[in-house]
Amino acid sequence: NMSAYATALKVGSTLLVLNLIASGATLPDIELENPVDDVLRVSQDKNATLKRNSGNSITALEIQESYLEAVERNYSGGNKESGWIIQEWKRTLDEFKHNPEKLSDRIDWAIKEKLFTEFMETENMDWDDPMLQSLDLEYHNLDPDRGLYRGLEQENEVYSLLTEEEISRAIEFPPEGTRAKIRGEAVRKESENIKSIHWTGIEFENGNILDLTGVISQDDVEKTHATG
Template sequence: GRPIINTRDEPHARQAEYRRLHVIVGDANMAEISTFLKIGTTAIVMEMLEQEGTFPSLDLSDPVRAIKQVSRDLTFKGSLDLNNGRHTTAIEVQREYLHAAHRFYTTRECSPITKDILIRWESVLDTLERDPRLLRRELDWVAKYDLITSYRDRRGCQWDDPRVAMMDLQYHDIRPSKSLYATLERTGKIERLTHDEEITRARSSAPTQTRAFFRGACLKKFPRQIYGMSWTSVLFDTGNQSIKRIPLLDPYRGTQQLTTELFQDIETVDQLISRLTT
């Protein structure tokens, strides 16, 4: 089966200072709240790890097998084996981590976004135990299950029907004219966290708080001279024999605040490099 974490030593930053936890398992989410909770709860656990928070003793005996079990269990009552011989369920695991997060933030500053994640996290767990279909406006798998169930009831088809398999794929189609999710969104049947204007702006404007801003500024200022870009560098072809490289080894250098003045009153890549090296 597919592993949970990519163990390749590839921090995409200064190796002596940074490490990257590359999680490569999970759903291809469309719903904004699904994504918000997936990324948000992971970020909370990462902060707890970095700050040496206290975690529940819930080591799974076979994590990869457990993920498969949970993904196929819509009752949330399936038993998961722990290393210590005990058994638990997916909901119980989530609740233990949620309680640990609440304890962690009782003695630390908790941002408004983190508070929102914690509130939604608890609400989703409560609703999953009560009636999962109440979450069809928030979670992808519930929205998709509701769509397919309604279709099966109307058409009298089974789960192995090719049309059901097509719906499963079509839900995640990123083309608005083809996507079942986009249809739900257009008809107001999915809860949003963002506005279309924000999404349009994000397509052409890089985040301002990381090195992504510097990459975006280079692309806007010198589009014809960009030879290549990666996490850790910008490459320029200025017509000389050698490619010029600007390293970006610190994720938090190159922010809007730090680099805006660099691009003022310059016309060439050489001028930019000169400012960076003086």
């Protein structure tokens, strides 16, 4: 994904479903005959009907709606991020059904569909033209001077979750309550005392190890270094 909105929705909805699985909640009873092949089919036809092991057929939209319903049924509230994901997930599915053109500023396939359709009309091309493959690659080009998505961003043609200022700040100051935040603060304040630092922990020169797999604070970093 190039769209931050699409990425947030994808990762967020996946997290909510994983939380459902971890909680032991009842999940939709959906088993596809050929799930791997169906990924390709849906990428080529958004409304494709997919065969289930039960013998019935289902669409990708119906699968999404089933999982969204399960998430909503088990959502207890109180979590701002989860509430946003559910709201936007539902809105995206509703617009896909009724007004798919409204997704053309925030969902990658819809953005590309609009962009490529306009290009084909201007250049008198069809979907089989190899030029579209080149355009598809350029859409994902991260170079701000060459990437098609980056160009749309600069022209405010796509929806942005964050401002440039927020993004620049996040590079140096990760979100509160994250391991990235603790690692950053540790390097900033205790770099001369750190032997190694990695995904799950920080090892200090005095032999102490700070486990980052739980919720900790900067105070824990300083206490761990000071003890021993």
